[in-house]
Amino acid sequence: MISLTIGTAGHIDHGKTTLIKAITGIETDSLKDEKKRGITINLGFAHLDYEDMTVGFVDVPGHEKFIKNMVAGVTGIDAVMLVISADEGIMPQSIEHFNILELMGLKKGFVVITKTDLVDEELVEVVEEEVKELVQGTFLENCKIIKASSKTMVGIDEIKDFIRELASQEDRDLSLENPRLAIDRVFSLRGVGTVVTGTLANGLLDKEDTVLIYPQQISSTIRNLQVFSRDVDRVLAGQRTAINLRDLDKKDLNRGDDLALPDTLRLTNQIDCKIEIIESTDRVIKNNSRLHLHIGTKEVIAKIKILNNTELVGGSSSYARLKIEEDITVKRGDRFILRFYSPLETVGGGVVLDPNPKRKLNEIIKEIDFIEEDYNLKSYIEFLLKVENSFLKIEEIIKNTVFNYEYIKKVLFELESRDIVYNYIFGRKIFAIHSQVQEKLNNKILDYLKKNEKENNISLGIPKEELRNNIFEGIDKNIYNEFIDKLVTKNLIKNTNNMITTFDYYPEMNLSQKEKKRELLIKLSNQGKDILNVKEYRESQESSNIIDYMIAEEELVEINKDEVILKHNLENIKEKLIKYLKENEKITVVDFRDLIESNRKHSIMILEYFDSKNLTKRIEDYRILF
Incomplete structure (x- = not known):
C-alpha cells in the first residue's frame, strides 16, 4: 500500500489552511484560539481519499512565534506544499519555512500560488518568477508551480492530480526498517485511555506491538491504531497515526518523546554532525555557543563544538559536535534545525553523522567526512566497526540506523562473504568485527605469544584465560573462545589443554637447562x-x-x-x-x-x-x- 504525507509551509495568512480545506474538505483550524485569531498555532491534520490510497496533510503554523510547531510538523513528512499568496508574494516566513525545509533534507514537493482571484495575471507571473528565483539550486528547482484559488477552486483539481503523481513515485521498502514515531500530541479519552499522535517516520507498526517510550523507556503495548480516524491493524511510514497505549498515564508522556520497538533507539547527549548556516542570517555562531536544537518533535538546548574552533557565519558549513543538555534519541541521517539562543531566530540546521561518538571530533574527521558523503549502509557499518576497534553487537548498529535486525544481519553476512567483516553468532546474538581490526588482534596475540616463547624457551604456553585477561579484557567469553578456535583452525596457534602457543613452537631445553633438570631430578x-x-x-x-x-x-x-x-x-x-x-x-x-x-x-x-x-x-x- 502507498502512503504519503504532505506538509504545508508558508507565511502567515497566505491561505495554507483554507487551501487544505479546499483540497480535502476538512477544516484543520480546530482550536478555539486558532478560530478566533485566524492563524494556525498548533499542527492541523487532514486527508484526501483516492481510489487506492489516502494522502495525509499536516498544516503547520506560519507565524514566527510558532516556528517550533512548524519544525515538528515537517518531521516525518514525505513532501512539501509551499504556499505563496499572489497578493503578497514571498514574505519573511516564506523564506524561513523554505530554509527549514532545505535543512530538513526534504527531496520532493511543489509550490502553490494562492489567492490568484485577488490579483491580475501579470502580478501572478511576477510572483511565479520570484518563486523560481527562491527555489533555484534547491530541491524544489524546476518543481511544479500551480496557480490556485481556494475561493473559485481554480487549480484545486490540478493539485489533486499532481499529489497522486507524487504518491506513485514512492518505492521505499518499509519492511527493512524499524518503526519510529516522534510524538507531537498526548491526550486522554474517557473509556479509551492514553493516546499519542505523530507521523510514523520509519517502518511498520502493528496493533499489539510492544513499544517503548523514550527517553523514559516506559514499556506499553498498542491497544489500537487509527489512521485518518479509521481503525487499522497496521500503520506505514509516512502515515499520520493515533496510537492508543495500554497502562500508561498521560502525565508520564510528553510531546517530543519518541515511540519505538524495544532496544531500537539509544539515548545520547552528544552527536557528531554536519552543520549548515543559512545565507540570509547575520548571526555569528561562535564555538561553545548555546543554541536551540529542534529534532523530531523535541526542542532542547545544545552547546556547539565547531571543528578547529572556527566561527560560523551565513552560508558557511562545518563539522561539529553538539553537546545536549538532556538525553535525546537520534539516528544517523536524522535532520535537525538550529535556532539562535536569543533572540529566537532560525540560523541553520544539519544532519546527524554519528549519534554516539566515542572519540574526539578531530580524531575522526577523515572517517566522518567519508560517512557524510556516503550514506550506504555497508559503508557505514565498516565505519562503525573501525571506530569501535573491537567487536560490535548488532544491536548497536540497529540503534544507530533506521534498519531492522534481519536486514542488518543480511548486510553483515554480505560483508563477511567479501572478507570485510567477521561475524560471531550465538543464537540471535551477532557480534561483528572489521577484518582489519581482527588482523590487528591476531598479530597482537601472536606477538604476545612469541615474546613469551622467546623469554622462556621451555614455556608450555600462555594459559588461555590469562591471554583473555591481557588482550581481550571485557570481551564476551563466547566470542573469545570462538576467536581462539578460528586461529587454531587457521594453523596460527595451538591450544593444548588450554595452554596457547604459536603453531610452530615446541619447547626445547638448552644445555644449561638440561643440566639443571638433571640436578633437580637427583634432588627429587x-x-x-x-x-x-x-x-x-x-x-x-x-x-x-x-x-x-x-x-x-x-x-x-x-x-x-x-x-x-x-x-x-x-x-x-x-x-x-x-x-x-x-x-x-x-x-x-x-x-x-x-x-x-x-x-x-x-x-x-x-x-x-x-x-x-x-x-x-x-x-x-x-x-x-x-
Whole structure:
C-alpha cells in the first residue's frame, strides 16, 4: 500500500489552511484560539481519499512565534506544499519555512500560488518568477508551480492530480526498517485511555506491538491504531497515526518523546554532525555557543563544538559536535534545525553523522567526512566497526540506523562473504568485527605469544584465560573462545589443554637447562619415592619453568599444587594397587598406606588422583577398580 504525507509551509495568512480545506474538505483550524485569531498555532491534520490510497496533510503554523510547531510538523513528512499568496508574494516566513525545509533534507514537493482571484495575471507571473528565483539550486528547482484559488477552486483539481503523481513515485521498502514515531500530541479519552499522535517516520507498526517510550523507556503495548480516524491493524511510514497505549498515564508522556520497538533507539547527549548556516542570517555562531536544537518533535538546548574552533557565519558549513543538555534519541541521517539562543531566530540546521561518538571530533574527521558523503549502509557499518576497534553487537548498529535486525544481519553476512567483516553468532546474538581490526588482534596475540616463547624457551604456553585477561579484557567469553578456535583452525596457534602457543613452537631445553633438570631430578629422587613438595624450587623462575616442562613431558605427575611425584614411582604404585585389587577386590586408606609404605595424607592424595583418572572408585570408606 502507498502512503504519503504532505506538509504545508508558508507565511502567515497566505491561505495554507483554507487551501487544505479546499483540497480535502476538512477544516484543520480546530482550536478555539486558532478560530478566533485566524492563524494556525498548533499542527492541523487532514486527508484526501483516492481510489487506492489516502494522502495525509499536516498544516503547520506560519507565524514566527510558532516556528517550533512548524519544525515538528515537517518531521516525518514525505513532501512539501509551499504556499505563496499572489497578493503578497514571498514574505519573511516564506523564506524561513523554505530554509527549514532545505535543512530538513526534504527531496520532493511543489509550490502553490494562492489567492490568484485577488490579483491580475501579470502580478501572478511576477510572483511565479520570484518563486523560481527562491527555489533555484534547491530541491524544489524546476518543481511544479500551480496557480490556485481556494475561493473559485481554480487549480484545486490540478493539485489533486499532481499529489497522486507524487504518491506513485514512492518505492521505499518499509519492511527493512524499524518503526519510529516522534510524538507531537498526548491526550486522554474517557473509556479509551492514553493516546499519542505523530507521523510514523520509519517502518511498520502493528496493533499489539510492544513499544517503548523514550527517553523514559516506559514499556506499553498498542491497544489500537487509527489512521485518518479509521481503525487499522497496521500503520506505514509516512502515515499520520493515533496510537492508543495500554497502562500508561498521560502525565508520564510528553510531546517530543519518541515511540519505538524495544532496544531500537539509544539515548545520547552528544552527536557528531554536519552543520549548515543559512545565507540570509547575520548571526555569528561562535564555538561553545548555546543554541536551540529542534529534532523530531523535541526542542532542547545544545552547546556547539565547531571543528578547529572556527566561527560560523551565513552560508558557511562545518563539522561539529553538539553537546545536549538532556538525553535525546537520534539516528544517523536524522535532520535537525538550529535556532539562535536569543533572540529566537532560525540560523541553520544539519544532519546527524554519528549519534554516539566515542572519540574526539578531530580524531575522526577523515572517517566522518567519508560517512557524510556516503550514506550506504555497508559503508557505514565498516565505519562503525573501525571506530569501535573491537567487536560490535548488532544491536548497536540497529540503534544507530533506521534498519531492522534481519536486514542488518543480511548486510553483515554480505560483508563477511567479501572478507570485510567477521561475524560471531550465538543464537540471535551477532557480534561483528572489521577484518582489519581482527588482523590487528591476531598479530597482537601472536606477538604476545612469541615474546613469551622467546623469554622462556621451555614455556608450555600462555594459559588461555590469562591471554583473555591481557588482550581481550571485557570481551564476551563466547566470542573469545570462538576467536581462539578460528586461529587454531587457521594453523596460527595451538591450544593444548588450554595452554596457547604459536603453531610452530615446541619447547626445547638448552644445555644449561638440561643440566639443571638433571640436578633437580637427583634432588627429587633423593627425597624418596612418595609425593614430593616442590614449593621451594618454584621460588626460582628458571626451576619453576623446568618443573612445568617436566610435568608436560610426563616425567613428573602433578598431584596437587606444588606437590608432584616422579612418573616411574607413580607407575610402580599403580601396578601394586591394581595387583592388590585384583586379588582382594577392595582396599581401604589404611591398607593402601601400608601397601605403598607412606603416610595417611599422601595415601589419600594419591587415591584421589586415581579416582580422578577413573582408575579407582570410592565406595564408603574403600576403593574398588573403576
